[in-house]
Amino acid sequence: MQTSNSPFNEKQTELLNQLLPTMTEGQKQWLSGFVAASAASTAPAVLSESAETPEASASPAETRAITILVGSQTGNGQALGEEFAEKLAPAFKVKLSNMDSYKPKQIKEEEDLLIITSTHGDGEPPDNAIPFYDFLQSKRAPKLTGVRFSVLSLGDSSYEFFCQTGKDFDKRLEELGAERFYPRVDCDLDYEDDAESWFEGVRSNLEASLTAPAETPRETAPSADKATPKHSKKNPFHAEILENINLNGRGSNKETRHLELDLEGSNLTYEPGDSLGIIPQNDPVLVENLLQEMNWDPEEPVETGKEGTALPVREALTSTYDITTLTKPLLDKLAPFSEKLQELIKDETERKAYLEGRDLLDLLKDFAPWSAGAGEIIGQLRPIPPRLYSIASSLKANEDEVHLTVGALRYDAHGRARSGVCSVQCAERSEAGDTLPVFVQSNQNFKLPEDSKTPIIMIGAGTGIAPYRSFMEEREESEQAGNSWLFFGDQHFVTDFLYQTEWQAWMEKGILTNMEVAFSRDQEEKVYVQHRLLEQGEELFQWLEDGAHVYVCGDEKRMAKDVHQALVRVVSEQKNVSEEEADAYLSEMRQAKRYQRDVY
DSSP states (O other): OOOTTOSSOHHHHHHHHHHGGGOOHHHHHHHHHHHHHHHHOSSOOOOOTTOBOHHHHTSOTTSOEEEEEEEOSSSHHHHHHHHHHHHHTTTSEEEEEEGGGSOGGGGGGOSEEEEEEEOBTTTBOOGGGHHHHHHHHSTTOOOOTTOEEEEEEEOOTTSTTTTHHHHHHHHHHHHTTOEESSOOEEEOSSOHHHHHHHHHHHHHHHHHTOSSOOOOOOOOOOOHHHHSOOOOSSSOEEEEEEEEEEOSOTTOSOOEEEEEEEOTTSOOOOOTTOEEEEOOOOOHHHHHHHHHHHTOOTTOEEEOSSTTOEEEHHHHHHHTBOOSOOOHHHHHHHGGGOHHHHHHTTSHHHHHHHHTTOOHHHHHHHTOOOSSOHHHHHTTSOBOOOEEEEBOSOTTTSTTEEEEEEEOOEEEETTEEEEOHHHHHHHHSOOTTOEEEEEEEOOTTSOOOSSTTSOEEEEEEGGGGHHHHHHHHHHHTSSSOOOEEEEEEESOHHHHOTTHHHHHHHHHHTSSOEEEEEETTSSSSOOOHHHHHHHTHHHHHHHHHTTOEEEEEEOIIIIIHHHHHHHHHHHHHHHTOOHHHHHHHHHHHHHTTOEEEEEO
């Protein structure tokens, strides 16, 4: 509504009212600076898809342009890209772009190119990097003489193809003639320090190439937001557990916990599709077994590497270090302390086989004796990685709360019972009134359509239903929500239909339009969600043609791959094209952000 003292006309006011509530604080600050820079310029300002920062427009003309391209599945790479772009902006012309928003043919025009990418699954690029990755690997990729680059690669050293996507980008850019001006850095799950080190090295090299002195960043008064410490992975918020219940019925093979956490006073916000990170603690029984096996003094202080601080051995093993996952780098680090381990790592096949399903207790038992004490061995371990869970609630519908759907992981391997670090902590050692250290992980690659009237197709199994609960709660708050279709699978209808009454209520209200379920063990022949997709192929394809967005959440190696093949088959049969053409159809949907996956 236009006010009497507003400088905007009615149409402008309407547009501002639509835009401002959707913007983050960082976007508002950027826009403020952009408008100021535009007003000071005689030339009209232009906003591009990968927009320059306002500070960059005032940088010396001699400064080379920097483009930061991000390939990110869970949001870590995106957060780093935004942070580094902001730090470079005062002295350089900087563009930041997700790889799926970038026009690949532009790459030959770049000057300084920074690649930040994660690796997904078995050495594969994240979904939003696939088109750019495929272009670079193809014969269509141009020669890149004159382009300089550096790569930051994010990964998990417990996987065989650690940081493979970053390695592939690094190798291919060099093959195409680009100049590597700073070496690639490969980061494990505790990536922050290595990423910062890479950035400082990159910035130092960029500053050395300036033909004009770098601008001194303008001093600004601290804002109220900066005065309040922000909660993050390094500074988690201790959220009280309001409710912790088992969603599965009696007799189920599974235990799925529904957790409701109190965020009051945290200043944490989230959107449907985001994840909540929990920083877990190791099972005290496993810690005690380690202490007994090695005859370590539980009160002996050991250095943690955090500003010279020390912790008692028991506390360090419980709250600080990863003791449940063995990695190739860890075996290499510990080999000097065990002759038997030195023999194992000589054979790559044997090493790989040993890593599967074993933990630190197995390693310390199997390769004794050890010529090192507690401090030396513990000092080689990596920090406990946080666990990310898809948020199962809408903040609009649950003010100051966040809900999670956590499947307790229990299994037997190598003669011992094993359990998931965080999931079983939530199931067995977390009660209402306790707290969990948490932070929000934004995921821009799994978001509802901007227009709430757009139809959506939600496909998931087990705990993969979590983000769709947040989608429905969000859409319930919207007065004009579009059609929605759920495909959900689990083992048994009676015991494993997660949130059954809520889905039925949404169906009755018309918020959920269609629902197909697949309970694999309720009949002799197993039925999964991909079978339901094929059964509904004709209507499903019509939804796709009508602009529906497709979401897939769950296990990547089995469910997500089978779902993708089913979608390819549906498109192929209904459109009467080859499977290759059908796959290209889905690739175009992915590039348009109409086909999004949250898989693990």
